[in-house]
Amino acid sequence: MLTISRVGRLFPGGVEALRDASLRLSEGDFVALLGPSGCGKSTLLRLIAGLDQPDDGALTWDGGPPAPGDIGYVFQDATLLPWATAEDNVFLPLRLRGLTRDAAMPQVHAVLRRVGLGGFEKSRPRQLSGGMRMRVSIARALVTKPRLLLMDEPFAALDEFTRHKLQADLLDVWRGAGCTVVFVTHSIYEAAFLARRIVLMTPRPGRIDREIASTLAHGPGTRLDPAYAALVAKTARGMADALQ
Amino acid sequence: MKWAPALFGLLALALWEGAVRIGEVPVYILPGPIAVVSAFVADPVGLLQSLGSTLFVTFAALIVAAVLGVAMAVAMSASRLAQAAIQPWAVALQVTPLPAIAPLIIIWVGDPFVALVVCATIVAFFPLFANTATGLASPPPELNDLFRLYGASRWRTMALLRLPAALPYFLSGLRISGGLALVGAVVAELVAGSGGFASGLAYRILEASFRLEMPRMFAALVLLALAGILLNFGLGAVGQAILRRRGLA
Numbered sequence: 001m002l003t004i005s006r007v008g009r010l011f012p013g014g015v016e017a018l019r020d021a022s023l024r025l026s027e028g029d030f031v032a033l034l035g036p037s038g039c040g041k042s043t044l045l046r047l048i049a050g051l052d053q054p055d056d057g058a059l060t061w062d063g064g065p066p067a068p069g070d071i072g073y074v075f076q077d078a079t080l081l082p083w084a085t086a087e088d089n090v091f092l093p094l095r096l097r098g099l100t101r102d103a104a105m106p107q108v109h110a111v112l113r114r115v116g117l118g119g120f121e122k123s124r125p126r127q128l129s130g131g132m133r134m135r136v137s138i139a140r141a142l143v144t145k146p147r148l149l150l151m152d153e154p155f156a157a158l159d160e161f162t163r164h165k166l167q168a169d170l171l172d173v174w175r176g177a178g179c180t181v182v183f184v185t186h187s188i189y190e191a192a193f194l195a196r197r198i199v200l201m202t203p204r205p206g207r208i209d210r211e212i213a214s215t216l217a218h219g220p221g222t223r224l225d226p227a228y229a230a231l232v233a234k235t236a237r238g239m240a241d242a243l244q
Numbered sequence: 245m246k247w248a249p250a251l252f253g254l255l256a257l258a259l260w261e262g263a264v265r266i267g268e269v270p271v272y273i274l275p276g277p278i279a280v281v282s283a284f285v286a287d288p289v290g291l292l293q294s295l296g297s298t299l300f301v302t303f304a305a306l307i308v309a310a311v312l313g314v315a316m317a318v319a320m321s322a323s324r325l326a327q328a329a330i331q332p333w334a335v336a337l338q339v340t341p342l343p344a345i346a347p348l349i350i351i352w353v354g355d356p357f358v359a360l361v362v363c364a365t366i367v368a369f370f371p372l373f374a375n376t377a378t379g380l381a382s383p384p385p386e387l388n389d390l391f392r393l394y395g396a397s398r399w400r401t402m403a404l405l406r407l408p409a410a411l412p413y414f415l416s417g418l419r420i421s422g423g424l425a426l427v428g429a430v431v432a433e434l435v436a437g438s439g440g441f442a443s444g445l446a447y448r449i450l451e452a453s454f455r456l457e458m459p460r461m462f463a464a465l466v467l468l469a470l471a472g473i474l475l476n477f478g479l480g481a482v483g484q485a486i487l488r489r490r491g492l493a
């Protein structure tokens with residue numbers, strides 16, 4: 001789907017946020033970008049989204065550059081419009097593409113149900129919990145049926161119970177939607193639980209160090225599965241090596 | 245507890261009346277509250293008409309200031325060039341004392357009503373402008389990125405993101421500017437004196453002071469203070485109601 005080759009990004013002021021980063025994304029991937037803060041994870045995500053341009057290297061899309069709506073983006077904060085209801089927040093991307101409310105609502109309601117928010121269509125962000133707001137944010141990213149879903153530490157601010165539930169639900173949504181996910185996190189546990197490919201990044205300058213493949217089978221007991229524990233251990237060891 | 249302010253007010257009024265009577269203070273120095281109320285009762289229509297005239301100027305100025313303030317804040321938020329061009333002038337306008345420029349304005353603008361509105365607008369403009377500008381810039385960068393990601397035009401982003409985000413800021417600016425517009429209208433009337441509109445409450449105050457009609461002057465002052473308080477609370481309540489309808493309060 002996308003080939004990122006030897007991309008570099010140098011911010012004014014001399015911060016080398018990325019150097020020589022290469023990565024290939026294929027249809028249906030679930031990639032975690034894992035690394036300590038400041039290693040250029042967000043920068044790489046913004047480059048993929050086209051919100052920022054690289055100083056070096058290139059991003060090559062199979063079949064041409066993405067159109068608006070091909071990419072969904074979820075930030076660390078839910079970043080909802082506080083004056084808009086859940087359904088109007090999810091309607092926003094379709095509205096920006098010129099759809100009328102009436103035409104969009106069936107899709108909007110379907111995606112809200114898919115993230116577990118059936119019945120909360122008319123709620124305002126301030127009436128929802130942090131986890132529910134994040135669900136609205138995910139629904140907003142999914143409503144255009146994107147081919148690529150970019151998520152920047154979306155669950156970092158949530159409590160552990162909510163985070164676990166959202167992680168499991170995200171995997172269901174990913175399987176249902178069949179899109180590619182690039183998920184930024186600084187949690188080894190989260191990366192190991194979610195991703196098929198764990199990409200380890202290191203700071204100063206931001207680099208992609210290595211990649212760990214996962215064959216973890218997901219089910220209700222995954223978090224207690226020795227295979228999960230082994231993957232966490234392997235990832236932690238890899239990260240420690242990379243940071244040497 | 246709820247009655248404490250009213251009780252305190254009544255007590256103060258009683259003390260005031262008592263002090264004036266016991267001290268035999270002449271009425272042209274300090275009239276007691278009863279004399280002030282009598283002065284109002286003697287000519288309620290005249291005083292209320294004057295109040296109406298001042299409030300008319302106040303509201304006209306507030307509307308003009310709101311339109312100009314929002315328009316300039318939007319222009320500034322949409323273009324760097326506009327920002328560079330507008331900002332220093334807005335600040336200059338804000339730091340210039342109205343009494344210093346009011347005589348000029350009254351001379352330049354022929355029509356006394358328009359002159360008063362211009363003066364009050366100058367005072368009311370800045371909080372509306374500055375608050376709206378702050379509000380337009382308030383959405384987090386992530387939301388701007390999101391609009392960009394979906395290919396929203398600058399004006400679409402303005403209409404769907406920046407303007408709605410600025411609404412609470414605008415409303416609190418409106419409340420501040422309401423009081424300022426009233427002050428501006430009064431100051432302009434005072435500067436204009438008999439050469440001005442000659443019908444506002446400030447003119448009544450001037451007139452009464454020339455004639456040493458202190459009770460009438462106090463009655464006009466009290467009306468002005470009450471109008472200011474009502475204006476402040478009224479605009480506050482309107483703002484709250486709008487925000488509640490928008491689910492923001």
Ligand SMILES: Nc1ncnc2c1ncn2[C@@H]1O[C@H](COP(=O)(O)OP(=O)(O)O)[C@@H](O)[C@H]1O
Pocket residue numbers: 011012013015016017035036037038039040041042043044206
């Ligand atoms: N717009 C910017 N201007 C200057 N420096 C930036 C900018 N964005 C990020 N950086 C710097 O680039 C480095 C990588 O940032 P980022 O990609 O946000 O890291 P991460 O998401 O992995 O924590 C950091 O040192 C950060 O301070």
Ligand SMILES: [Mg+2]
Pocket residue numbers: 041042043152
């Ligand atoms: Mg980051």
